[in-house]
Amino acid sequence: MIVSYEIKSLRVVLKIYLIKQVNSSESVHSSFECFVESTMLEMDLRLLLPSLVPSSQSVYVLVFYFVYLAVAGEILPGKVIRGVVLSDGSQHRYRCNGLFALSLLVAILGISAKLGVLSPLVVADRGLELLSATFIFCVLVTLVLYITGRTSSDKSSSLKPHVSGNLLHDWWFGIQLNPQFIGIDLKFFFVRAGMMGWLLINLSILAKSFQDGSLSQSMILYQIFCALYILDYFVHEEYMTSTWDIIAERLGFMLVFGDLLWIPFTFSIQGWWLLHNKVELTVPAIVANFFVFLIGYMVFRGANKQKHIFKKSPKTPIWGKPPVVVGGKLLASGYWGIARHCNYLGDLMLALSFSLPCGISSPVSYFYPIYLLILLIWRERRDEERCAEKYKEIWAEYLRLVPYRILPYVY
Numbered sequence: 391m392i393v394s395y396e397i398k399s400l401r402v403v404l405k406i407y408l409i410k411q412v413n414s415s416e417s418v419h420s421s422f423e424c425f426v427e428s429t430m431l432e433m434d435l436r437l438l439l440p441s442l443v444p445s446s447q448s449v450y451v452l453v454f455y456f457v458y459l460a461v462a463g464e465i466l467p468g469k470v471i472r473g474v475v476l477s478d479g480s481q482h483r484y485r486c487n488g489l490f491a492l493s494l495l496v497a498i499l500g501i502s503a504k505l506g507v508l509s510p511l512v513v514a515d516r517g518l519e520l521l522s523a524t525f526i527f528c529v530l531v532t533l534v535l536y537i538t539g540r541t542s543s544d545k546s547s548s549l550k551p552h553v554s555g556n557l558l559h560d561w562w563f564g565i566q567l568n569p570q571f572i573g574i575d576l577k578f579f580f581v582r583a584g585m586m587g588w589l590l591i592n593l594s595i596l597a598k599s600f601q602d603g604s605l606s607q608s609m610i611l612y613q614i615f616c617a618l619y620i621l622d623y624f625v626h627e628e629y630m631t632s633t634w635d636i637i638a639e640r641l642g643f644m645l646v647f648g649d650l651l652w653i654p655f656t657f658s659i660q661g662w663w664l665l666h667n668k669v670e671l672t673v674p675a676i677v678a679n680f681f682v683f684l685i686g687y688m689v690f691r692g693a694n695k696q697k698h699i700f701k702k703s704p705k706t707p708i709w710g711k712p713p714v715v716v717g718g719k720l721l722a723s724g725y726w727g728i729a730r731h732c733n734y735l736g737d738l739m740l741a742l743s744f745s746l747p748c749g750i751s752s753p754v755s756y757f758y759p760i761y762l763l764i765l766l767i768w769r770e771r772r773d774e775e776r777c778a779e780k781y782k783e784i785w786a787e788y789l790r791l792v793p794y795r796i797l798p799y800v801y
C-alpha cells in the first residue's frame with residue numbers, strides 16, 4: 391500500500407515535469423491532455439498526503455534506531471579522539487566506534503530478517519512515513535534545543551548561548567555549539583545517525599529490488615558506490631571531528647534537519663528512482679562511472695587526510711616532500727596547493743558517480759550532485775570569510791599562492 395504511494399509520489403514529480411513539457415509544446419499536446427494530466431496530479435496528491443502521516447510502527451523504528459545508536463555509541467569500544475581546541479581551551483572527546491556500531495546493527499537487522507522477525511522492506515515500504523516522523527522529530531528536538539540554549543547560563547565555548555534575539559534565526563542556526571543529552575554529544579550523534587540511515591535506506595531499497603525482480607546493473611553500481619562511501623566515512627570517522635560542522639556550526643534546525651532527514655532521504659533518491667526505472671548501461675559507461683568514482687574518492691579522501699594529518703603533525707611530508715606551509719598554519723602543498731577546497735571537488739565527483747548509474751534521462755536522479763554543488767559553493771564562500779577573519783594576512787598570502795577555490799583553472 392505504502393509502496394504504491396511512493397510510486398505515486400514519484401509520478402507526481404514526473405507529471406509536474408511532463409505538464410511543463412506539455413505546456414511548452416502546444417503543437418504536440420492538446421489542452422485536453424493537459425487537463426487529464428493535472429486531474430491525475432490532483433488525485434495523486436490526495437493519495438500522497440495520507441502516506442505522510444506517521445504510523446506507530448514508523449515511530450517505533452525511529453525510537454529503536456536512536457536508542458540503539460545511543461547505547462552502541464556509549465558501550466562499544468572505539469578510538470577516543472580529542473576534538474579541536476575550542477576558544478576557551480577546552481577539547482571534546484569523541485568515541486569513534488561508528489564502524490563497529492554500523493556493522494553490528496546491519497548484522498542484527500540481517501539476522502532478524504533471516505529469522506522472519508523483521509522485514510528487510512520495513513524502510514522501503516514506509517519511506518514517506520519515516521520521512522515525516524523524522525521531520526516532526528527534528529522540529530521537536532530543535533525547539534527543545536532552542537529553549538535549553540536560551541536558558542543556559544553556561545560560559546564555556548561549547549554551551550555558551552549565542553542569541554541574536556530573532557527567534558527564527560536562533561532556532562534555524564542554533565544557539566549552542568556542542569549541546570549534549572545524557573552525556574552524548576548531539577552533533578556527532580546526529581551526523582552519525584544520518585550517514586547510517588542513508589545506508590539502511592539503501593539496503594532496504596536493494597532488498598525491495600530483489601523482491602520485485604527489478605535488480606539491475608545500475609542499482610548494483612549505485613549501491614556499491616554509496617556503500618563504499620559510507621563505510622569509508624566510518625573508517626575515517628575521526629576526520630569528522632575537525633570539519634566545519636563540528637568546529638564552527640551551532641546545533642539548530644539547519645544542522646539537525648540536514649543530518650537526520652536530508653542526508654538519508656535525499657541522498658537515496660537515485661535508489662528510489664532505480665526501483666521504478668530501468669536503465670541500460672554500456673560497458674564503456676560502467677568503466678567511465680568507476681573512474682569518476684575512483685578519482686573522486688582519491689581526491690576527496692586524499693585532501694581531507696592531508697589536512698587532518700597536517701593539523702596533528704605539521705611536519706609530515708606531503709607526497710614525499712616537506713609540506714609548504716603559510717605562516718606556520720596553512721598547508722599550501724599537496725591537494726591544498728592545487729585548489730583551496732580540493733576536498734569539495736572530490737566530493738562532487740563522488741556525488742556525480744552516484745547518479746551516473748541512472749543514465750541521463752531524468753534530472754530527478756541528479757538531485758544530489760546539483761544540491762551538493764550549490765551547497766559546497768555556498769559553504770566554501772562562508773568558510774573563506776571565516777578563514778580570512780581568523781588568519782588575516784596569512785590567508786591573503788595563501789590566496790596568492792593558491793588562486794583557485796575548487797576546480798583549478800575554472801573556479
Ligand code: NDP
Pocket residue numbers: 632633634635690694697700719720721722726730731733734737762765769773776777780
Ligand atoms: P573542510 O574540511 O575543508 O574544513 C575547512 C576548514 O579547514 C577551515 O575552516 C580551516 O579551519 C581549515 N583549513 C582551510 N584551508 C586550510 C589549509 N590550507 N590548511 C590548513 N587548514 C585549512 O570543510 P568542511 O568541513 O566543509 O568539509 C569536510 C568534508 O565534508 C569535505 O570533503 C566536504 O566535501 C564534505 N561535506 C560533505 C557534505 C555532503 O552533504 N555530502 C556537506 C558538507 C561537507 P581551521 O580554522 O581549523 O584552520
